[in-house]
Structure formats: C-alpha cells, structure tokens
Amino acid sequence: MGFEDVALQSRILTLMTLSFHIIYATIGVGVPLMIMIAQWVGIRKNDEHYILLARRWARGFVITVAVGVVTGTAIGLQLSLLWPNFMQMAGNVIALPLFMEVFAFFFEAIFLGIYLYTWDRFEDQRKHFLLLVPVALGAAASSVFITIVNSFMNAPQGFDVLNGELVNVSPLLAMFSPAVPTKVAHVLATAFMTSAFVLASIAAYRLMRGSNHIYHKKALFLTMKLGLVFSIATAVIGDFSGKYLAEYQPEKLAAAEWHFETESEAELVLFGVLDGEEPKYAIRIPYALSILAHGVPGAEVTGLNEFPDDEIPPLWIHYLFDTMVMLGMWLAFFSFVYVVGAWRGWPLIKKAWFRWLTVLTGPLAMLAIQAGWWFTEVGRQPWILRGYMKTSEGATTSGQVDLMIVLFAGLYVILGIGTVVVLSRMYKRNPVEKELAQRESEKGGEE
Amino acid sequence: MTLEIIGISVLWLFLFLYVIVASIDFGAGFFNAYSAFSDKQHILTGIIQRYLSPVWEVTNVFFVFFFVGIIGFFPQTAFYYGTTLLVPASIALILLAVRGSYYAFATYGAKINHRGYIYMYGLSGLLLPAALSPVLAISEGGFMRLEGGQPSLDYWALFTSPLMWSIVVLSIAAVLYISAVFLTWYAWKAGDEKATQLVRKYALIWAGPTIITATGIIFELRGHNPEHYANLLNLWWMFALSFLLFLGTVYLIWKKRNYGLAFILLVGQFFTAFFAYGASHYPYLLYPHLTIYDSFTNESMAIALIIAFIAGLGLLLPSLYLLFRLFLFDKDYVKGKSDYHA
Ligand code: HDD
Ligand code: HEM
Ligand code: HEM
Secondary structure (H helix, E strand, C coil): CCHHHHHHHHHHHHHHHHHHHHHHHHHHHHHHHHHHHHHHHHHHHCCHHHHHHHHHHHHHHHHHHHHHHHHHHHHHHHHHHHCHHHHHHHHHHHHHHHHHHHHHHHHHHHHHHHHHCCCCCCCCHHHHHHHHHHHHHHHHHHHHHHHHHHHHHHCCCCCEEECCEEECCCHHHHHCCCCHHHHHHHHHHHHHHHHHHHHHHHHHHHHHCCCCCHHHHHHHHHHHHHHHHHHHHHHHHHHHHHHHHHHHCHHHHHHHCCCCCCEECCCEEECCEEECCEEECCEEECCHHHHHHHCCCCCEECCHHHCCHHHCCCCCHHHHHHHHHHHHHHHHHHHHHHHHHHHHCCHHHHCHHHHHHHHHHHHHHHHHHHHHHHHHHHCCCCEEECCCEEHHHHCCCCCCHHHHHHHHHHHHHHHHHHHHHHHHHHHHHCCHHHHHHHHHHHHHHHC | CCHHHHHHHHHHHHHHHHHHHHHHHHHHHHHHHHHHHCCCHHHHHHHHHHHHHHHHHHHHHHHHHHHHHHHHHCCHHHHHHHHHCHHHHHHHHHHHHHHHHHHHHHHHHCCCCCHHHHHHHHHHHHHHHHHHCHHHHHHCCCCEEEECCEEEECHHHHHCCHHHHHHHHHHHHHHHHHHHHHHHHHHHHCCCHHHHHHHHHHHHHHHHHHHHHHHHHHHHHHHHCHHHHHHHHHCHHHHHHHHHHHHHHHHHHHCCCCHHHHHHHHHHHHHHHHHHHHHHHCCEEECCCEECCCCCCCHHHHHHHHHHHHHHHHHHHHHHHHHHHHHCCCHHHHCCCCCCCC
C-alpha cells in the first residue's frame, strides 16, 4: 500500500469522526445557552412552561453530551494516532489551547453533573439557574479553544523554522493568529443559531403532530426569535470571515468562488458547473465578490493564477461555500418572516406547509455547519499547516487505518441511531401534557 | 526541579487519578453485570446509578487530560506512540464508547435495561484495562522496531510476552479490587447492609490476585529490562510501604471496620507503588528510544503549560470539591432518599 493511500485513509477517518462529533459539539455549545434563556424567562415571568421547557431540554441534552464526549475523546486521540508527525510539530507550538480546552471540559462536565442532579433541590430556583452558567461557559470555552487550534492550522505564526528546527516559539502569539477573531465568532454564532433552530424544529414537529399545547407555541416562538438573532449575527460575521480569507488565505476564497484571474470589480459566482476555467449555468452577481472580500465594489481580488498548481485547493469547495451561504440567507429570511408573522398574527405561519418548513430549519442549519467545516478544511488542502506542512507529510505510516475506518463507521452508525431512538422514546413516554398535569397535582397536594 | 520533571509529575499524577476513578467505574460496571447474571441486580444497580452517573464524564476528562497533556509536554511521544498504537487505542476508544453510550442510553435516557447491554457494559470494564495496559509493557522496550525511521509494533513479540500478560492480569485484578473496596465504603455509607456484604466479599477475593500479579511483574522485569529492574530494587522501601498499606486495607475490610479508612489506605498503597514504578522508569518514556529530556517541548511552551495548569487547578479543585460534597458526602443523596434528577 502506498504512502499516499494511508494519508487518504487518515483523511477519510478524520473527516468521518469530525463530521460526526461536530453535530454533537454544536448542540453541546449552543443548547446550554438556550436552556439558560428558557429557565431565566421562566423564573422572571414565573411561568411553569418555560421552566419545564428548560428541564425537558436539559434531559435530552445529557444524552447528546454523552455521545459528544465519546466522539470528542475519539477525535482527540485520533489526532495523535492518525497525524503523529503533525501533532509532534503542532505540540511544540499550539499545545497551550489544547491543554486549556481540557480544563474547560472539566469545568463543564462537573457543573453539568451537578446541574442535572439538583433539580428542585434548592429552595431558591435562581441558585439552580446559576449552576448552568459554568456549563454554558465551559462549553463555549472548549469550542473557542479548539477553534483557536484550527485557526493556527490556517494561519500559523508564533515560531520560526531554522534548519528544520522550531525556534523562537511563542505560545501566545501562536494562539492569537489572525484567523482567530472571525473564526471563533463565526463558530460560536453558528452553534447558537443551529441549536435554536434544532429546538425550533422539535417544537414545530410537536405542533404538526396534533399537540396544540401553548407550551409548544411558547417554545417555538422563543427559539425562532433566538434563531433570527443568531442567524443575522452569523451572516454579518460570515462577511468578515470572507474579508479575513481575502487577506490571509486568498487561495481558499478564490477556489470557493472559481475566481481564476486576479481582477477588480469581481463578480460573485453562485452554483453552476465548471467548463475548463469557465463557470456555466451560474448565477453571477456583479461586484459582489469584491464587496465580500474587501467591502468596496472596485477592489481587486486575488485569483488562482497567483498560486502554483499544487497549492490550489480542490475546486468543488465552491458548492460547499454556496450551500452554506444560501442556507444562511434562507434561515435568516425564514425566521424573520416567522417572527414578524407571529407578532402580527399572520395566519400564514400556521399553514401546514409553513410548519413543515419550520421543521426543516434545524436539519438545514446542521447541514450548513457541515458544509462550512468541509469548506474550510478541504479549502486548506493540500496543507495541514498552511505554508509549512502538507497533509500527506503529517499522516501516520500505520497500515491498519482502513480497518479502523470500517470499525468507527460502524460505531458512529450505532451511536447515531441510538441517539435518535433513545431521544424519541424518552419524550414519547413522558409527553408534556402528562408532565404538566403531574406537576399540577403535586403542587395541589403541597398547598 | 527541572521543567521536565514538573511536566512528567503532573501527568503521572493525573494518570494516577484516572487509574483510581476509572477503576471504580470499570469495576462497578462489571459487578453490576455479574449480579445481573446471577439475579442479584437490585442490590448494586441503585448504588451504581447514584454514584457513577453524575461523575463518569469527569472521569473521562482525566483520560483526555493525560493524552492531551503528554502531547503538550512531550510532543515526540506523538511520533512514537501515535504511530504504533493505532489499533490498541482504537479498540480502547470503541470500548469507551460502549460505556459512554450505556450511561447515555440506559441510565439517563429511555432506561433501556436490556440484559445484553448490561453485559456489554460490564465486559467493557474488564476489556478496557486489558486494552490500555499493554502501553506500559510497550514502554519497557523490546516491542517496537524502527523501520526506515518509522516505528512499528512487533505484535508477535508483544502477544507472546509473559510481561505483557502479567500487566494485563494485574490491571484487571486491580480494577476489581479498587472498585470493590470503594463500593464497600459507599454501600456502607448508604446504609445498604446487603450490598456492603456483597462487595466486601469481592474486595477480599480480589486482594490476593492483585498483590500476587504485582509482585510477579517485578520478577518478569528482571529478565525483560534489567536496567529498570535494578532501579526498582533501589526503591524497595517504597514498595514495602505500599505492601504495608495493602495489609492495612485488607485487615480493616476483613474486620468490617472503618471502610473509609480502608479506602484511603488503598489509595495510599497504589499511590506509593505507582510513583515508585514511575520514578524507577525515569528518565525513559520509551526504553531505549525516548527519554523525558530529548522529547521535551521548548521552554516557553513548558512554562505556558505550567501556568495554565496552575490556573486550571484553581478552577478545578473548588468545583471538584462541590461535586463530591453533593454526591459523595451528602448523606441523603447517597442513601437515595432524594432524587432530583432532571
Ligand atoms: C449554521 C451554519 C453556518 C451558516 C448559516 C454560515 N456559516 Fe460560514 N461557516 C460555518 C457555518 C455557517 C462554520 C461551520 O462555523 C465555519 C467552518 C469553519 C469556521 O470557521 O466556521 C464557517 C466558515 C466560513 C468561512 C471560512 C472561514 C475560514 O476558513 O476561516 C466563511 C468565509 C464563511 N463561513 C462565510 C459565511 C457567510 C458569508 C455566510 C452567510 C450567511 C455564512 N458563512 C453562513
Ligand atoms: C479537532 C477538533 C476537536 C477535538 C480534538 C475535540 C475534542 C473533544 C474531546 C476530547 C471531547 C471530550 C471531552 C470530555 O471528555 O468531556 C470533546 C467534547 C466536546 N467538544 Fe469537541 N473537539 C473538537 C471539535 C469541537 C468543536 C469544533 C466544538 C465546538 C464548536 C467542540 C465542542 C465540544 C464540546 C462542547 C464538548 C463537550 C461535550 C458536549 O457538550 O457535546 N469540539 N471534544
Ligand atoms: C474545530 C473543529 C474542526 C472541525 C469540525 C474540523 C473538520 C475537518 C474536516 C471535515 C476535515 C476533512 C477535510 C478533508 O478531508 O479534506 C478535516 C480534516 C482535518 N482536520 Fe480538521 N477540523 C477541526 C479542527 C481541527 C483541529 C483542531 C485539528 C488538529 C489539531 C484538525 C486536524 C485535521 C486534520 C489533520 C485533517 C486531515 C487533513 C485533511 O484532510 O484536511 N482539525 N477537519
């Protein structure tokens, strides 16, 4: 088996594990904030429904976190198993945020354990609410730290190479690479946005399925509002991410936009197919690429002609970029219509087809997350550490990666199916109506 | 103290903590499966769910801490161990997934108490130490070859090595022993007489195999790695201390007295043995290829990591204290009188 093959296999396994982990990680980062908001609203308004909402979300959340921990441990170990040469080098320069991430995990795991097992244990609801703050902070911090590592891979700095040796290492400089601000902000905003839409999907689905309880309506309105806020934030930060790319990774942007020649007043190409260097059947928006890249219609955008052939990322990332952006626009637009509609009492938002579209928001946001990560990671190719180490040089030489791909694929299928089955069974056995009635009668008994 | 020593001590300490908390977790799962098998399930299940469910994620982070930390402090280990451990580590990951998903799906979730699942979960508790402990054997040298500058594992030599197998047996016996002693204490605190008697019996059963295999390994080493063996003998007094602590634990358990103290002595026993073993391994991370000195990271990274570690501990210790106060030392919780699960 050739050397190249093992590198390809390692890429496939990494891709598989990360794509699976990112589903749970996104929920892990975003949902604690949603629970916090619901519980806070519940305490403020003294409304049982929101408190119960927080509680039921928390119950489902434990399950996704547990699978997130399992897959996260897998990817953490696999980075060393599959990319030993890269990790040896990266360990010298970017180990600090990875190490700090572990403390964020500790923090999150400890308080999550406490939070979950102390419902109604305190007289004062607000005390219990406070326990959730470290969970949300820890989860957000772990995504910040890992994204910092990923930023470093895209815009390495903080070290010099002298005769093949790493010298003048500055861990802090490496941590704060130019990719950090946009990347971290975009990742956080998308995690919040996606979590809001996932929860909205569930509420919309319950409403579709005949449960017309006010509880679900409150849940849907709350999450759609949050989805709207965060999808606007996502689009704005996404625009800044484009400007970052134009400045520091122009080849990624050019490949995403099929922008072959450096030129000013560049147009944005949406979808289409490539015929040689000519996009066909594409939607073209004049000046838009110049605006995305530099903020002014006349700006010059670097094209692929400025890079050697073997340093150009695969051109199919164009579709990934388009998918992400179109979904982002759609979700912002759709949640806007919903929120205005709910305010104004438009009958539209209660129509069955509209409800179905609402159910789709969660899966679509998750799809956008996948498209975004694939875009940014494949768009970094052929580099694993941009400008310093090629992906094939970072890979393991072990001959058994193919077997591991099969093994882990099986594992992820089982975990994925298990999550869906267990979650739906858990909520089916204990529907809201039943739980609300139960709480009512308990209260009655006490008073 | 040099930075290298600080680094390896921190890692070794966290590995030790992982060994203790993970043993409790692994062993409890096995006893649970065993009692399900012999229809005594109700005796242990409650205790396991009350104690283990809230803390297993924390247990897992100790493991993550170790493998992230070792890449941070000793990046070259990624090259040697990363390349060779693909298969054993992947198997360990799958087994960890079995355990994690058991908590997710069976204790938090829809309460799927399918027997097959309980058995798988229990079995994984034995297979995990068996999958992880060969790393210790590999670190003794002789199982890894460099071919064209690339390390590869000699599976045949490893699987036919008595050293490897004694380490595996020790790890399994130790897991069951540690877990049984802890559970004896916990069950006693919970006021559950039946469960206490059951796990107390397990503790006494597994004490013997633990100490016998541990001694056996020292003699295996004489043939396999004479240098390490000589270093071990120099630290004989630490092993003697460890043995005395062992006798203390067994005595207390036997006499049905002071289960709490018995567990503390057990921690002391493993602590001294673990650190004596580690110290005698010094300075090698992998005989004879890798020492803590030539694999160490640069100075600025080392200092940054140590500062991060101290800051992290400042955050961690109070939180851990809170966790234990609520779940380990809270009488009502331990006795299962209060159930506040979301
Ligand atoms: C819900 C998911 C989602 C949505 C709706 C969007 N994005 Fe995004 N995007 C991501 C999810 C994402 C991500 C998964 O979070 C990425 C992958 C890596 C990263 O930094 O964030 C990302 C990366 C990413 C990058 C590459 C950054 C880099 O490689 O450093 C750019 C230029 C954009 N996005 C731009 C946009 C624009 C202009 C959007 C318009 C609405 C947009 N994104 C919507
Ligand atoms: C290469 C990429 C990644 C690695 C190596 C990694 C590593 C890990 C590890 C080791 C865990 C388990 C921690 C534990 O035992 O508690 C974990 C869980 C987690 N990861 Fe990842 N991770 C990666 C990507 C991400 C990303 C992109 C995010 C967020 C956007 C994220 C957020 C989380 C969160 C919040 C958890 C806690 C479990 C949960 O809430 O689901 N991770 N990750
Ligand atoms: C933060 C969350 C991250 C996500 C979601 C993510 C996602 C991905 C995806 C989807 C791929 C496949 C790309 C391809 O096959 O071309 C990939 C590749 C890879 N990622 Fe990342 N990545 C993340 C961060 C990291 C980090 C922190 C590291 C290392 C410390 C890392 C290391 C790699 C490596 C080594 C590859 C294989 C090379 C490649 O094929 O691109 N990633 N990642």
